[in-house]
Amino acid sequence: MSILVFAEHDNKSLKADTLKTVAAAQAIGGDIHILVAGSNCSDVVNEAAKVNGVSKVLVADNAAYEHQLAENISLLVTELAADYDHILTTALTTGKNFMPRVAALLDVAQISDIIGVESADTFVRPIYAGNAIATVQSLDSKKVITVRSTGFDAVATDGSAEVITLDSVQDAGTSAHVNDEVSESERPDLGAAGIVISGGRGMQNGENFTLLEGIADKLGAAIGASRAAVDAGFVPNDMQVGQTGKIVAPDLYIAVGISGAIQHLAGMKDSKVIVAINKDPDAPIFQVADYGLVADLFDALPELESKL
Amino acid sequence: MKILVPIKRVIDYNVKVRVKADNTDVDLANVKMSINPFCEIAVEEAVRLKESGVATEIVVVSIGNKSCQEQLRTALALGADRAIQIDTEEKLESINIAKLLQKVVEEEQPQLVILGKQSIDSDNNQTGQMLAALTGMPQGTFASKVSVDGDKVNVTREVDSGLQTIALSLPAIVTTDLRLNEPRYAKLPDIMKAKRKPLEVKSAADFGIDLTSRSNVIKVTAPAQRQAGIVVSSVDELVEKLKNEAKVIS
Numbered sequence: 322m323s324i325l326v327f328a329e330h331d332n333k334s335l336k337a338d339t340l341k342t343v344a345a346a347q348a349i350g351g352d353i354h355i356l357v358a359g360s361n362c363s364d365v366v367n368e369a370a371k372v373n374g375v376s377k378v379l380v381a382d383n384a385a386y387e388h389q390l391a392e393n394i395s396l397l398v399t400e401l402a403a404d405y406d407h408i409l410t411t412a413l414t415t416g417k418n419f420m421p422r423v424a425a426l427l428d429v430a431q432i433s434d435i436i437g438v439e440s441a442d443t444f445v446r447p448i449y450a451g452n453a454i455a456t457v458q459s460l461d462s463k464k465v466i467t468v469r470s471t472g473f474d475a476v477a478t479d480g481s482a483e484v485i486t487l488d489s490v491q492d493a494g495t496s497a498h499v500n501d502e503v504s505e506s507e508r509p510d511l512g513a514a515g516i517v518i519s520g521g522r523g524m525q526n527g528e529n530f531t532l533l534e535g536i537a538d539k540l541g542a543a544i545g546a547s548r549a550a551v552d553a554g555f556v557p558n559d560m561q562v563g564q565t566g567k568i569v570a571p572d573l574y575i576a577v578g579i580s581g582a583i584q585h586l587a588g589m590k591d592s593k594v595i596v597a598i599n600k601d602p603d604a605p606i607f608q609v610a611d612y613g614l615v616a617d618l619f620d621a622l623p624e625l626e627s628k629l
Numbered sequence: 630m631k632i633l634v635p636i637k638r639v640i641d642y643n644v645k646v647r648v649k650a651d652n653t654d655v656d657l658a659n660v661k662m663s664i665n666p667f668c669e670i671a672v673e674e675a676v677r678l679k680e681s682g683v684a685t686e687i688v689v690v691s692i693g694n695k696s697c698q699e700q701l702r703t704a705l706a707l708g709a710d711r712a713i714q715i716d717t718e719e720k721l722e723s724i725n726i727a728k729l730l731q732k733v734v735e736e737e738q739p740q741l742v743i744l745g746k747q748s749i750d751s752d753n754n755q756t757g758q759m760l761a762a763l764t765g766m767p768q769g770t771f772a773s774k775v776s777v778d779g780d781k782v783n784v785t786r787e788v789d790s791g792l793q794t795i796a797l798s799l800p801a802i803v804t805t806d807l808r809l810n811e812p813r814y815a816k817l818p819d820i821m822k823a824k825r826k827p828l829e830v831k832s833a834a835d836f837g838i839d840l841t842s843r844s845n846v847i848k849v850t851a852p853a854q855r856q857a858g859i860v861v862s863s864v865d866e867l868v869e870k871l872k873n874e875a876k877v878i879s
């Protein structure tokens with residue numbers, strides 16, 4: 322069997338999540354190729370070539386792929402699909418955007434957000450915000466799959482794959498990139514961080530998130546937020562952890578002033594250790610927390626920062 | 630401009646989901662059902678585009694048995710002009726839903742199709758993108774801002790790194806994210822008026838599409854439950870536990 326893995330990147334570096342998607346491909350088993358589609362993305366290609374378990378890196382380096390517009394990427398992937406039994410991408414916003422187009426163009430179903438591989442045609446995925454887990458057998462000849470990276474452990478990066486340059490350029494001409502507003506942060510990426518500290522409605526306003534920053538700096542942590550905090554306008558949506566935001570599974574997750582709605586739990590309950598700080602002893606977050614501290618966060622956070 | 634808004638009837642987002650004892654599915658007997666929250670945002674966006682003079686007609690469509698007429702009436706009360714129910718008892722996969730919607734698009738010729746980015750039951754996040762591929766339209770997924778400008782629509786998308794704005798040629802597909810708008814509540818007179826708005830019923834079988842399922846659900850189980858841990862009495866104790874017991878900080 323042969324498996325194509327689409328690489329998530331920003332034209333500069335390969336996202337660590339792709340290493341987990343390759344792990345899912347290894348669990349399926351077969352000859353694994355990575356596709357790097359971007360513009361001036363040679364650094365990404367060099368990184369991709371080192372990913373363990375990968376025999377070939379296919380490179381489509383063209384301005385048409387710079388912003389990974391779904392219309393263009395889906396045409397490229399569909400063109401390559403003939404050679405593969407499985408096509409995988411990480412269930413991040415790029416993959417979630419273009420992959421269903423690939424499935425439709427191939428006239429197959431897509432299996433979204435898999436967290437486990439039972440066999441080459443049977444996969445495990447959460448439904449209902451993770452309140453149920455479905456085991457699904459695909460009957461399609463080609464399997465189009467998005468992978469939730471929290472379900473798999475990253476493969477190592479000491480391999481050496483053959484690099485093959487593709488000369489095909491697919492430009493649908495129906496969409497154009499206008500601009501990006503990228504949230505700049507010196508802190509680690511939410512999805513890749515070993516420690517995440519998140520604030521909820523209890524933070525009361527955006528300024529109070531500075532209370533989390535001091536702790537995040539000491540721990541090397543990323544900062545997240547609940548949907549309630551995002552909806553209240555405290556922080557931007559790219560910080561949201563939950564069913565419709567980012568799914569994280571760090572070694573340590575610290576939930577501050579977060580009540581613990583099921584939609585939030587869906588985004589963090591696979592974390593190895595969960596700490597909850599909340600003044601309401603009945604908050605549902607305490608039912609999933611390994612360590613709960615019933616306290617006013619405005620007292621507890623400065624004290625925690627000083628003691629780390 | 631005509632806008633088509635496909636909507637889905639799903640379990641209400643406040644309902645605690647339980648898995649059936651025989652592990653075949655979740656238990657949907659006697660639970661509250663609602664319009665999928667993302668679909669409600671799609672209806673609201675269409676209504677706002679009509680109120681601002683950009684859109685002239687809003688058609689809502691839902692695929693399911695007779696019970697989804699309830700959600701279509703809700704959409705009509707919120708401001709849609711007419712509704713189509715595509716009748717089926719089957720639980721169809723996204724690819725087959727997209728194929729049925731493709732036929733509706735061919736018939737209705739909307740300039741804009743607005744859908745929710747995902748349904749909160751199957752959490753697939755596929756239908757809008759699949760419909761875009763089948764109709765050859767460009768797509769603006771996970772939209773937090775939509776502005777129509779002549780024969781183009783600018784869509785600001787919520788992506789992992791922040792926001793991305795793209796320009797799409799019309800006709801186009803938009804899928805909604807949570808911050809696109811805050812849906813209104815239907816007023817009683819509008820609910821009464823919605824009962825008289827046109828609702829057409831078509832049979833899914835009449836579309837001539839092979840709707841065979843592409844997968845078997847082998848089982849549906851409850852997720853592993855986390856055990857509640859301990860309540861610590863002080864910040865000092867918390868730091869001590871994290872260092873020495875959990876060993877996640879040094």
